[in-house]
Structures are given as structure tokens and as C-alpha cells.
Amino acid sequence: MNKRVRDHAEVIVDHSTDVQPGDDVVIRAGGGTEPLVTALHEKLGERNANPLVVSRSGRASRAFSLAADPEALEIPEHTLALMEAADVVIGVRGSANQHESADVPPDRQVALEKRRKPVQEAVLDTRWVGTQFPHPGTAQKAEMSTPAYEAFVYDAVTMDWAAQSAFQRQLVEILDPAEAVRIVSGETTDIRLSVDGTVTVNDDARNNLPGGEVFTAPVPDSAEGTVLFDEPVITRGREVTGARLTFTDGKVAAFEAERNEDALAATLEADAGASRLGELGIGMNREIDRFTYNMLFDEKMGDTVHLALGRAYEKNVPEDSPVERNESSIHLDMIVDMSEDSRIEVDGEVVQRNGTFRFEDGFEG
Amino acid sequence: MNKRVRDHAEVIVDHSTDVQPGDDVVIRAGGGTEPLVTALHEKLGERNANPLVVSRSGRASRAFSLAADPEALEIPEHTLALMEAADVVIGVRGSANQHESADVPPDRQVALEKRRKPVQEAVLDTRWVGTQFPHPGTAQKAEMSTPAYEAFVYDAVTMDWAAQSAFQRQLVEILDPAEAVRIVSGETTDIRLSVDGTVTVNDDARNNLPGGEVFTAPVPDSAEGTVLFDEPVITRGREVTGARLTFTDGKVAAFEAERNEDALAATLEADAGASRLGELGIGMNREIDRFTYNMLFDEKMGDTVHLALGRAYEKNVPEDSPVERNESSIHLDMIVDMSEDSRIEVDGEVVQRNGTFRFEDGFEG
Numbered sequence: 058m059n060k061r062v063r064d065h066a067e068v069i070v071d072h073s074t075d076v077q078p079g080d081d082v083v084i085r086a087g088g089g090t091e092p093l094v095t096a097l098h099e100k101l102g103e104r105n106a107n108p109l110v111v112s113r114s115g116r117a118s119r120a121f122s123l124a125a126d127p128e129a130l131e132i133p134e135h136t137l138a139l140m141e142a143a144d145v146v147i148g149v150r151g152s153a154n155q156h157e158s159a160d161v162p163p164d165r166q167v168a169l170e171k172r173r174k175p176v177q178e179a180v181l182d183t184r185w186v187g188t189q190f191p192h193p194g195t196a197q198k199a200e201m202s203t204p205a206y207e208a209f210v211y212d213a214v215t216m217d218w219a220a221q222s223a224f225q226r227q228l229v230e231i232l233d234p235a236e237a238v239r240i241v242s243g244e245t246t247d248i249r250l251s252v253d254g255t256v257t258v259n260d261d262a263r264n265n266l267p268g269g270e271v272f273t274a275p276v277p278d279s280a281e282g283t284v285l286f287d288e289p290v291i292t293r294g295r296e297v298t299g300a301r302l303t304f305t306d307g308k309v310a311a312f313e314a315e316r317n318e319d320a321l322a323a324t325l326e327a328d329a330g331a332s333r334l335g336e337l338g339i340g341m342n343r344e345i346d347r348f349t350y351n352m353l354f355d356e357k358m359g360d361t362v363h364l365a366l367g368r369a370y371e372k373n374v375p376e377d378s379p380v381e382r383n384e385s386s387i388h389l390d391m392i393v394d395m396s397e398d399s400r401i402e403v404d405g406e407v408v409q410r411n412g413t414f415r416f417e418d419g420f421e422g
Numbered sequence: 423m424n425k426r427v428r429d430h431a432e433v434i435v436d437h438s439t440d441v442q443p444g445d446d447v448v449i450r451a452g453g454g455t456e457p458l459v460t461a462l463h464e465k466l467g468e469r470n471a472n473p474l475v476v477s478r479s480g481r482a483s484r485a486f487s488l489a490a491d492p493e494a495l496e497i498p499e500h501t502l503a504l505m506e507a508a509d510v511v512i513g514v515r516g517s518a519n520q521h522e523s524a525d526v527p528p529d530r531q532v533a534l535e536k537r538r539k540p541v542q543e544a545v546l547d548t549r550w551v552g553t554q555f556p557h558p559g560t561a562q563k564a565e566m567s568t569p570a571y572e573a574f575v576y577d578a579v580t581m582d583w584a585a586q587s588a589f590q591r592q593l594v595e596i597l598d599p600a601e602a603v604r605i606v607s608g609e610t611t612d613i614r615l616s617v618d619g620t621v622t623v624n625d626d627a628r629n630n631l632p633g634g635e636v637f638t639a640p641v642p643d644s645a646e647g648t649v650l651f652d653e654p655v656i657t658r659g660r661e662v663t664g665a666r667l668t669f670t671d672g673k674v675a676a677f678e679a680e681r682n683e684d685a686l687a688a689t690l691e692a693d694a695g696a697s698r699l700g701e702l703g704i705g706m707n708r709e710i711d712r713f714t715y716n717m718l719f720d721e722k723m724g725d726t727v728h729l730a731l732g733r734a735y736e737k738n739v740p741e742d743s744p745v746e747r748n749e750s751s752i753h754l755d756m757i758v759d760m761s762e763d764s765r766i767e768v769d770g771e772v773v774q775r776n777g778t779f780r781f782e783d784g785f786e787g
Contacts, residue, residue: 107501110476110482111477118463122467126470135474
């Protein structure tokens with residue numbers, strides 16, 4: 058077995074999900090991920106934990122989505138029972154074709170996703186992690202050779218997480234007690250958010266592997282302003298480019314996109330929470346040095362900020378929070394490039410300019 | 423999508439498991455079975471049932487089996503919860519390599535199987551079916567080209583099940599009220615069993631696809647005599663050939679095998695029920711015209727009888743039966759060729775001679 062695959066499995070089992078003897082573990086595996094799934098079985102065996110592999114086939118999902126009547130379907134109680142009984146859920150992406158659902162009508166996809174919301178909530182109640190297997194199809198999407206992409210993935214997932222965690226903690230300490238955040242980039246993005254009362258989380262690769270962001274939830278009715286998302290967003294199997302959203306009282310008041318605006322429209326109409334923000338994230342992982350058309354990596358990249366439409370995480374808005382948690386069946390991350398002519402202000406003070414934080418060398422306040 | 427794959431999916435969903443709207447369906451899929459898994463998703467979508475795919479990877483299982491401590495493992499509660507909540511379980515075999523667990527010590531495999539017994543019982547409480555996808559690896563094992571093997575599989579699974587059911591019913595009507603069965607083949611096999619009080623089942627492709635046998639359970643302490651199993655048995659990833667078992671008071675009193683006798687020994691030692699018979703089956707499917715090293719097909723072949731060590735099915739020995747049901751974590755089918763110099767006697771009368779039943783043309787009483 059390839060040593061890098063084994064190391065990846067070890068980080069998942071020991072660092073990200075801290076698997077204990079007797080844990081019931083679900084591996085949700087995309088196609089072509091067998092080497093990592095096998096390495097995970099070895100590690101889980103060593104820990105005397107119980108693995109079960111749920112396979113996620115894009116082709117099968119597409120066939121089901123096109124054939125079923127979303128209104129007639131019931132909640133999948135068996136899947137819900139599985140996830141409710143699970144201690145750990147490990148998601149392994151590895152699709153040969155991210156666009157496998159490109160010809161499923163967006164409104165149908167929204168309806169089908171809604172039905173799965175209780176399952177998704179049960180997964181979030183476990184010690185869950187999402188990670189990537191370097192499938193040639195994902196390498197192709199990243200416009201990289203498979204060996205180069207493998208190196209990119211393995212370098213990112215096996216980095217020194219203790220050091221990265223300490224680096225990120227500096228931003229957590231600024232953002233967590235803060236009230237107001239403003240994000241400005243060029244002439245196209247200027248948005249103000251309140252994070253008053255929400256919890257800032259240090260993503261040091263527990264739920265996402267790689268990790269490498271600091272994130273919180275905006276107060277649901279606080280967003281004011283306009284954002285141009287510089288990088289394409291893949292939603293419902295289609296690539297939305299040049300998305301520009303204007304928020305008033307926290308809600309999307311206007312939107313446009315250069316390509317696949319209808320997929321964006323369907324996402325916004327999924328439910329009441331889909332047109333409000335559920336996350337503000339700040340990418341801080343400098344090992345991730347390029348966009349690869351893969352949100353798991355892209356949102357962690359240094360010099361970026363991302364905002365997500367839809368569901369806020371309980372970690373950011375716990376049950377006892379004074380803030381209302383934005384609920385939705387969707388969670389769509391969208392990225393703003395902050396490397397040039399950009400700044401993040403927290404409570405009126407510049408915390409990052411052109412990608413450099415105020416706690417780093419080279420910062421120009 | 424290939425029409426034969428679609429037809430196969432339709433037989434599974436409509437005939438074998440009679441899927442209804444709202445049913446929660448688990449597909450346990452071996453590697454390389456995506457075409458059938460996709461076709462099943464289409465059919466299940468049309469029925470508005472909920473599919474979940476559990477993937478069974480031989481390589482992953484092997485890695486887990488070698489790494490885990492069987493004594494330290496607990497019951498996989500999440501898998502149990504899944505199967506208990508499922509209405510239908512569809513098993514799709516398609517392994518590239520049936521010997522993937524050949525280097526896992528047999529006693530370790532027995533211990534790991536024991537742990538899964540409650541899961542297996544929960545599966546048997548659903549409307550379950552096991553079927554085969556014609557993977558090139560399975561074709562290789564059958565010593566056939568993949569296209570020829572595909573034709574063999576698709577012809578067998580899409581046959582006229584109503585006609586086959588009527589043919590088999592003639593034997594059910596003889597065997598179900600009977601008390602004593604004697605099986606004689608050449609100089610090597612002569613065994614007497616009681617089937618007094620057990621229920622004979624007509625396998626017309628509900629739980630097995632293809633179906634094509636009539637089966638019941640012997641009374642657990644009734645087997646007397648010796649059987650030479652003519653065809654190889656694959657257990658724990660290894661091929662046991664020339665197995666010869668002698669029964670006294672229903673229990674294996676002596677055994678030998680030409681190859682892999684230790685795998686047979688481990689199976690017999692799995693638990694108390696493993697050294698008694700749980701099934702007597704009579705193959706009646708003439709579409710299956712050759713051995714393919716695959717019990718799902720081999721045991722249905724005309725001119726054969728099979729006896730299974732271990733677990734008896736509840737269908738054969740229901741809860742209110744006067745007969746004790748043989749319980750075990752194992753169920754190992756072993757085949758006797760009845761085509762020549764052979765006979766089946768039921769209550770002293772010859773019911774089959776040299777493969778021909780008394781209700782068929784050409785029978786020589």
C-alpha cells in the first residue's frame with residue numbers, strides 16, 4: 058500500500074476524527090477511491106472500530122434523480138437510522154466527473170436535497186470529516202497531471218496541523234470577540250456583516266481535510282452590500298461564473314451571473330434560508346497555492362475569503378446563542394480573491410490588506 | 423443504458439423484492455457493479471423508493487480483517503440499525519477477485535463473521551435478494567469469455583419465472599409432506615435425512631436471482647451417512663476440493679478434503695451449529711447448464727443436490743415448527759452431482775434417477 062495513502066488515512070483516523078475502540082464509522086466514498094478506503098479499513102481495524110462503506114455514485118444518483126418524483130419520496134429512514142447510530146462519518150470525494158448531475162433540472166435537485174436534510178443533520182452530529190482522494194478526474198478538473206495533483210493533495214492533507222492551528226488562532230482571537238466585519242475588494246465587492254454573538258472556529262482539519270480556514274456565521278439579517286465572487290462555483294453539477302449578489306437586511310435582494318444563472322437562482326429559491334448567509338470564512342492555508350475547482354481546497358487558500366449561502370453550522374451558532382441560526386437545506390460556498398486591492402476590516406480596524414494579516418511580516422496597515 | 427442490465431434491474435425490483443413506494447432499500451454492491459447499481463437506481467426512482475448503496479470491497483475487508491482484533495470488536499450497531507430499518511436488501515456480487523481474503527487466517531474470518539451474525543439476521547428479516555453482475559473477474563473464474571458469461575447470467579436471471587415456478591412446484595408437493603430423504607450417488611455418497619415437520623420452499627427467484635431450486639431443512643440430528651461433494655467449495659477465500667463428510671446423529675463425525683482441509687475445519691468449528699446441516703436443496707434450473715465456481719448459480723443447476731452446513735432458514739423452520747432450527751454464523755453450500763448413477767428417494771420411493779424427476783419424460787423408476 059502506498060505510504061502517502063496510509064499517511065492520509067492516519068491523519069483522518071487519528072487527527073480529524075479521533076477514532077476510538079468500538080466506534081461505529083461510516084465511510085461515504087465516491088467512485089475510484091478504493092486505495093484510501095482500503096487504507097482506512099486497515100487503520101480502523103487497528104483501532105478496533107467498525108467501518109461501513111456507503112458508496113456515492115454520481116451516475117446512480119443522476120439516474121435516481123431523473124426517475125423519482127421528488128414530491129412522492131419519503132425521508133430515507135434507513136439512512137437516517139444509520140447516521141444517527143454512527144459515531145464518525147468520513148466523506149471521501151473522488152468522482153471521475155463532477156458534472157454527473159449536470160442534466161438534472163436544478164429545481165428537482167433542490168427538492169431531492171430537501172428530503173435529505175434530516176440525514177445531513179444527523180451526519181453533522183457525528184465526528185465527521187470530508188476529504189479528497191486524488192482521482193484522475195479531479196486532477197483533470199484542476200488542470201493538473203495526476204502525479205502533480207497527488208502531490209498537491211498529499212502535501213495539503215499531511216501538513217503540520219499543530220503549527221497551522223497556532224497560526225490561525227491569532228485570527229480567531231481577533232474575530233471571535235468582534236462585532237462588525239467589512240470586506241472590500243476592488244470596485245466590485247464591499248459588504249458589511251455582523252458577527253456579534255457568533256462563535257469563530259479554528260479549522261485545523263477536524264471536519265475538513267485539508268483544513269486551513271477560520272470561520273464564523275454572520276448574523277442572518279446583517280449583510281449589507283454587494284459581492285462579486287471571483288471564482289466559479291459548482292452547484293447542482295454546473296459551473297456558475299461571475300456571480301454577483303447584493304444583500305439588503307441580510308437577504309439577497311439582487312443577483313446575476315455570467316454563466317448558469319438559473320442554477321444559482323434555483324439554489325437561492327431552495328428555501329427561506331438559502332438567500333441568506335450561513336458562513337464567513339477566511340482562507341489561511343498557504344500550502345494550497347492554486348485554485349483547483351474544488352471547494353474543499355479552494356476555500357482554504359490563503360488570500361481568499363468565502364461566504365456561504367444557506368445553512369450555518371451549529372459550532373458557529375450553538376443552541377444557547379443569542380443569534381438566530383440560519384437554517385437551510387443548502388450550503389453553497391463562494392470565493393472572493395483578496396490578494397490585491399483588498400482589505401478585511403474588523404470593528405473598523407484593518408486586519409488583512411492584500412492578503413497579508415496584521416500579525417504577519419509585511420503587513421501595511 | 424444496456425437493455426439487458428435494465429431488464430435485470432426490473433426483475434430484481436418487480437419480481438424478486440416487489441418494491442413499493444416509500445420502501446427503504448439497501449443495495450450491497452461488490453466492486454465493478456456500477457451499471458447494475460445505476461439501473462437499479464433508475465427503477466427504484468420510478469417506484470419512489472429510497473436507495474442506499476453499501477459497498478463491499480474485498481480489498482478493504484481483507485485489510486480490516488488482518489488489522490483488527492476479533493475479540494475486541496463490538497457489534498457494528500450502525501450497520502445493524504441500517505438493516506433493521508431497511509425494507510429490502512439487494513445484494514449484487516461482482517468481485518474482480520473472489521480470493522481477496524485468501525490470506526486471512528480462517529479462524530480470524532470465523533470470529534469476524536460471528537460478530538456480524540445479528541446484522542445478517544436483520545437482513546434475513548427484510549425482502550432480500552442476492553444476485554450477480556457479470557464482472558470480468560467472475561467470468562474468468564467461470565473460465566468463460568466476458569460476453570459469453572454475460573449471456574449466461576442474463577439468460578439465467580430473466581428466464582420465465584412463472585413457468586419455472588410451476589415446474590418446481592411438482593417437487594415441492596412431493597417433498598413438503600415427506601418424512602425421509604435418501605441421497606445416493608455412485609459408491610461415494612449415501613446419506614439419509616429426516617425432513618419431517620420442516621417446510622419445503624419453492625425458490626422461484628425471490629431471494630436468489632437466478633432462483634431455480636427446491637429446498638428444505640433437515641432435522642438437525644437426523645443426518646446419517648457419508649457424502650462426497652463433487653464440486654469445489656469456496657469458503658473464506660479458498661477452494662476446498664474433494665470434501666468428504668460423514669454424519670452421525672446429524673453431526674459431522676469425520677471429514678477430509680483434497681485441498682484446503684484447514685479452511686473446512688475452521689468452518690466446522692465456527693460454532694455448535696456449523697457441524698450440522700441447515701439445508702437440503704435440489705437444483706432444477708436447466709438454464710444453468712454448467713458449473714461456474716459460483717454457488718449462486720451452481721446450486722440451482724439441474725441434476726444436482728446441495729447440502730449446507732450451518733444456519734437453517736426460518737422459512738424452512740418457522741418459529742412455530744415442531745423441529746429445532748439449526749443456528750450458526752455460517753451457511754456453507756456443498757454440491758453433489760446427481761447426473762449419473764444417482765437417485766433421490768423420498769419416503770422409500772425414487773423421485774429422481776440420474777437427474778430426471780419422476781414427473782418428467784424419460785424417468786426410469
